[in-house]
Amino acid sequence: MDKFRFLILSIIVILIFDDLTEGQTQFSFANEICHTSCISPTQAINDSTEKQLTAIDKILNVPIGIAIGSMCGFVLGAVIPVDYETERYSNSAKGLLIGASMGPFYTFEIMLMSKGVKNPSHKLCFKAGGNITLTNYEDALSKAGYSFGFGRHYHLSDRLGLRGEVSYSLRQFLLPSQKIRYSYYSERVVKCYDIDFSVGYINTSILLNFKLLNLQKFNFYLSLGPSLSLAVRDATKFHFIREEENPDDFDFSYIMDEPGALFGYPAMVYQLELQRGHWIWQFSFHHSVTYTDQIFPLKCNSRLSTFELSIGYKL
Numbered sequence: 001m002d003k004f005r006f007l008i009l010s011i012i013v014i015l016i017f018d019d020l021t022e023g024q025t026q027f028s029f030a031n032e033i034c035h036t037s038c039i040s041p042t043q044a045i046n047d048s049t050e051k052q053l054t055a056i057d058k059i060l061n062v063p064i065g066i067a068i069g070s071m072c073g074f075v076l077g078a079v080i081p082v083d084y085e086t087e088r089y090s091n092s093a094k095g096l097l098i099g100a101s102m103g104p105f106y107t108f109e110i111m112l113m114s115k116g117v118k119n120p121s122h123k124l125c126f127k128a129g130g131n132i133t134l135t136n137y138e139d140a141l142s143k144a145g146y147s148f149g150f151g152r153h154y155h156l157s158d159r160l161g162l163r164g165e166v167s168y169s170l171r172q173f174l175l176p177s178q179k180i181r182y183s184y185y186s187e188r189v190v191k192c193y194d195i196d197f198s199v200g201y202i203n204t205s206i207l208l209n210f211k212l213l214n215l216q217k218f219n220f221y222l223s224l225g226p227s228l229s230l231a232v233r234d235a236t237k238f239h240f241i242r243e244e245e246n247p248d249d250f251d252f253s254y255i256m257d258e259p260g261a262l263f264g265y266p267a268m269v270y271q272l273e274l275q276r277g278h279w280i281w282q283f284s285f286h287h288s289v290t291y292t293d294q295i296f297p298l299k300c301n302s303r304l305s306t307f308e309l310s311i312g313y314k315l
Contacts, residue, residue, distance in 0.1 A: 057111060062104045069103020070096045090261040094202075094230040098166075101204035101228060105152060105164040121155030125163075125280060129310025133171040136291070136303040141174040143197075147308055153209065161209035163223065168232075169286075171306055172198045177241065180298065181250035190244035197295060199262065200233035203286070205269050223271040227286060230264035234296060252298040265292040265304070280312035 077095025078088060112119075128148035134140070149167025156162060175195035182189045207225035214220075244250075265288045274281045286308065291301035 061107055061111060065104030065107035066100045067103070068107060069099030069101070071099070072103075073097070073099025087261065090263060094232070094264070097228060097230060098202060098204055101206070102164060102166060109152075119155070123153045123155075123314045125151045125153060125312050125314045127151070127167075127280065127282065127310045127312030129282070129308055131169060131171065131306050131308040133173050133304055133306045135173055135175075135305075136301075137175055139176060141176065143172040143174055145170040145172045145306075147203075147310065149203070151205075153314070159211040161211075163205075163207045163209050165203070165205040165207065167203045167205075168200060169203055169229070169306065169308070170198065170200045170233075171304060172196075175295075178252060179244055179250045181247060181253045183253065183255045188247040190247050190250050192241040192244055194239040194241060195295065196237040196239065198235040198237070199231050199294065200235070201229040201264060202232050203227055203229050203267075207269060207271065209273075217276050219275040221271075221273040221275065223269070223273060225269055227267045227269045228264065229267055229286075229288075231262045231294075234262050236295065252295075252300050254297050254299055262294065262296045263292075265290060265294065275314070278314050280314055282308070282310045282312065284308040284310070 073095035074092050075095070076099075077091040077093070080088075080091050126148075127150070129146070131145045131147055132142050133145060134142065147167050147169035149165060151163050151165035154162045175197065177192055178195050179190050179192050182191065205225060205227035207223040209221055209223045212220045212222050267286050267288050269284060269286050271282050271284045273283075284307070286306040288303045288305065291303050293300060294302035294304060
């Protein structure tokens with residue numbers, strides 16, 4: 001059910017972005033035409049022709065952005081130095097997904113610039129903060145992490161906006177005294193470790209932004225939307241404690257021929273946001289929509305949920 005909601009909301013976000021940004025752009029064009037018509041009707045018509053996004057622009061922006069972003073991300077992922085060749089394929093796939101997520105925003109910006117469109121309500125935001133990651137493991141211990149990134153906010157109406165975000169997030173937690181069974185064909189060995197999970201993720205998110213309340217100089221917002229977390233740095237440490245005698249008593253099982261690439265997971269993001277002038281304070285909940293293997297080399301099902309408190313500045 002979580003996967004289904006994630007897919008449906010992703011489709012809705014893309015459709016709203018494609019449709020409402022067109023409407024907002026046309027609205028700003030109309031204001032510009034009214035302003036310039038008092039100077040020169042001919043010039044106003046020319047400006048309208050130059051600045052208006054056509055239906056073809058609207059239709060082609062998303063697939064072109066996905067194609068360009070995917071190609072650039074794939075190439076950049078492939079040229080990153082790696083220790084093992086299998087990591088190169090994983091990096092290429094991650095780059096492709098990041099590029100496909102953010103490509104339409106890039107092409108939309110290029111399109112606005114080429115048409116001479118300027119909208120002061122579209123803002124660029126930078127933010128940084130700390131986080132705590134929870135897991136589905138009962139004996140897991142919390143450990144603080146951090147995150148930083150940027151986003152582009154698109155004003156669609158007085159109460160509705162759309163924001164694309166890219167951020168780096170270090171997620172950490174502890175799993176003490178875990179029994180890992182290593183299987184070597186007929187031989188089975190169980191060893192006990194303290195697992196110090198520490199993985200850096202690139203998060204790409206597309207969020208709908210709703211204004212809930214306006215109190216004098218403060219504005220309160222609620223944001224939600226799909227996100228993709230892709231692992232780009234694995235610094236997890238395994239601290240050996242002892243070797244167990246019973247090969248049938250274990251928490252995780254590792255078969256030596258299992259693939260070991262740590263990839264990432266899809267998630268949903270929910271944010272409460274307070275704005276005052278250019279400053280932004282956010283409380284976010286980043287929740288995986290599925291169980292995935294997030295601890296290499298363990299064959300396990302992890303589900304991560306991250307609470308984040310951050311402060312940002314909107315240009």
